[in-house]
Structure formats: C-alpha cells, structure tokens
Amino acid sequence: MDKKTSFQFFLIHPNVVLLEWNETPSDSLLLELVTFRKLLLNKFETLIQVTQGYQSLMLYHSHPIKKRDVYHAELLSLFNSMSVDLSSKGKKWQIPVCYDPSLAPDLTSLAELLKLDKSEVIDVHANATYTVYFIGFLPGFLYLNGLPSALECPRKKQPSPRVEAGSIAIGGKQTGIYPRASPGGWHIIGKTPYPLFRPEQKKPCFAQAGDRIVFKSISLEEYKEMTYQRANGNLIIQPQ
C-alpha cells in the first residue's frame, strides 16, 4: 500500500482539533479515516466525539488540550504506525427506491439537463455501487460516493424549500437520501419507503462510514406496500 499522506493539525477551539488530509477523497483515504477514528476514540479518555468529512476528522475533547505540540506529535505517531486492514469493506445494503414520477419531481428536468432518457438516468443510478463516506448534514444523512459521471450535475439554482423524507437526490458529484423533510438543493429522482433514522434504536442510523449501498428499483405498488409495512413496524433492512 502507498505511504499514507500526513495530515494538517488545526486547533480551532481549546478543546477541539481539526485534522485535514490534503488528498483527494478516495476509498483508501476513507479506510484510513475510519480506522484512525476508531483508534483515537479507544486511545484518548477525554475524546468524546470524532466527526468525519471527506478528508478530515474533527476531534472533540471534554477538556482543553494541554501541551499541544506533544499531542500533535502523538497523533502523528499513532497515524503513521497504524495498520489498515485493506480487506475490510463494511456492510452492503440494498435500499429499495421507487423512481416513479409522482415521487421524483426532478427526474424529468434532470434527464433533460443531462441529455439522457429518464429510464437511462434510473438505470445508471440503480446499477452503481456507492460507498458511505460519512454521515452528516442531518441525522442519518449518508454522504455517498461513487455517482457515475454521466449523472453529475450542478445543484439546483433555487433550492426547494421542502424535500420529503426518504427522497433520493443527486447534486454535484454526490447522491444522498434525505432522512427527513428539509430544504434542499439537490435533484430529487426517487423515494425510499425505508426509515433512515430511528432515534429509539440502539443504532439509530443503520449504516456507517465504509459501508456500501446499492439502490433497487421498485414499483409504485411495491412502494405503497412497503410504506404500509413500515407503518406497522414491519419494515426492516438487513445487510447483504
């Protein structure tokens, strides 16, 4: 494996440090971030949270960080001596998506923008495998990498004031699922009946960074049936 790129260290608050890797996001960098995050949480008692981005980690300590140079050196040493399990791939999840126009308000306009048929947009989207890079923006919002370049598009000029919960959308080089209603500037191309964030569960979000997602196209009838199952608490997703 190539030598790991080192990170930059920013103290942004007495208790908080931002580590940034000056490297284009990739699956190998993702694996390093996920591994390092676990290592740090196990190592430092005062570390209460580590948030991840495409190329960064934010470390929140419960107390001000003393002896910053020593701490910085320790982090570098931990990172450089860390071993990464290249075979680890995380879980694979299949998310049912209904691409019916009634649930996909931007499918037509997006297809026009991309100069593709609607069915082509659906095929390309549903045949790709996506990697969960991290979770952020909203509880349960998965940042998915791996959008085929044919589907890349700028964000909507005017964001929609309300995107429905479960909406699958595309924006820039990314695709994602809105876990709950929120304003949003991405193009909505489908909807999943599956609940994405359940605070009452031990693991409120079913996926974690490093997992993979595939979308499975379902009909409107199947969508309605699954929505009904969900209302009865019978909709459970299992890893593949």
Place this chain on the structure above:
Amino acid sequence: MDHTAMHEANALLGNPKNSAVLEMSFQGPKLLFHQPLQIALAGATMEIRLNGKKIKPLNLISVEKNETLQFGNVLNGKRTYLAVEGGFQSETVLGSQSQYEGVTKYATLRKNEILHTAGSTQNQKSKNLIMEVAKSFKNLIPVYKGPDYALLSEKEIKRLTSELFTISVQNSRMAYVLEEKLTPHEASLWTGPVMPGTVQYTPNGSLIILMRDAQTTGGYPRILQLSDEGINCLAQKSTRDPFQFELVEI
C-alpha cells in the same frame, strides 16, 4: 443556547451544572406548580407575575403548591433559563435530556404538558435573591481564526475585526445569518466537520454563524470560530442586534 446562564441557574440551587433546565426565548410560559418548589432564574431578565401579580425579577423564587408563575417579555438579552432542584426529569434520548426536532417526539414544550422534577428536598425557604435588572450583555464576541481563515483578504479581515455586524431576521437555534456580506468567492471545499460557533462564508458572501443545534458537516469555508463565551453572548442577541467580532488567540 447560553451555557453560562444555564450553569448559573443550576449553581443557584446546588444542581450539577448540566441538569436539565427550561430555556425561555423572548418570552416565557405560564406555569402551574403541583407541589412547593424553589426555582432559579439566570440569563435575560423577564417580567414575572406570581399568581397574576407582577413581582420584582428574582434569581430564586419559592413557589407554593397551586401557585402560578407567568413569564412575560424579556427586558434585556433574549433567553432566560429556569432551573429546579435536581433538574427537570425529561426523557434521555441518545444521551441527552434536550428536545430536538426529528429526534425527540416534540421540539418544544406544549400547552398543558406536565413537567416532572426531582422534588424539593429543603423545607425552609431560601432568601429570595433579586436579579440584576440592569444587566446588559456584551457586544464583543470573541472569535478564534477558523481553519479556512487564510482565504480572507487583508481588507476582509479588517472589516471583520473593526466593523459592526447585525443579526438578520434569519436566525434560529441552528444558525444566525448576518445582514452584512463579504465579497463573493468561488472557493469550493470538500464537505468537512463543523461545530457550534463555526462562522461559514458562503459563495455569495453571506456569513452564517452556526449555533447550538447546528448540523455537523458543511462545505462552506470556515473562517472564524466563536469561543464558548462568544456563543453564550451571541445567544442573548437576536434580529437586528449589532455586535463586533474580537479576534483572540486560543
């Protein structure tokens, strides 16, 4: 929103500093007490009526069973914190006793809702303490340099550190958008972590100060970071309130 006031209210009753409190923003509710209880108040001063009669604003109030306490408008600042002995016994969800949209059933308290407390442990009434009505909240908000501070020009740094900024009508527990704008830019960053107090600089020049309920990631440059004191101080301001940034070292 204002941790200093929250801790102060709890300290007045000898509570652990993070015991659950009521946050009353701009104006407060009318509370009916089902048992005798001592309450503590900190933060902004609100008009108070005990059993319908206006009373002096106090930090500690002993309330009897069946009495009502009504909170009116804020007289200074924007948010008042009400603590009870042992804290409010709200449900713990994902490790927190707070309410949050999409996580707890409701994001705010509702009419006729019953709030549970640990109950009063002391029989004797403590002396009622008078609140500082004349308290004013500072206009200087301490900030540190953010991770993307280097994106700012000399001119913009000067603006940020010497001019007055105003909170726009777009403000909430998630973020405060400022009225004034900096120059538009084209910096495009990969989405990364943000935290309460992070000041974002959007492509069209807007400045957004993330507050306590902020999201955890963002793609806009993070030019400044409010200190804890800065967030607590800003929390006592709202629409059209002016303030100034004060750049400090960590």
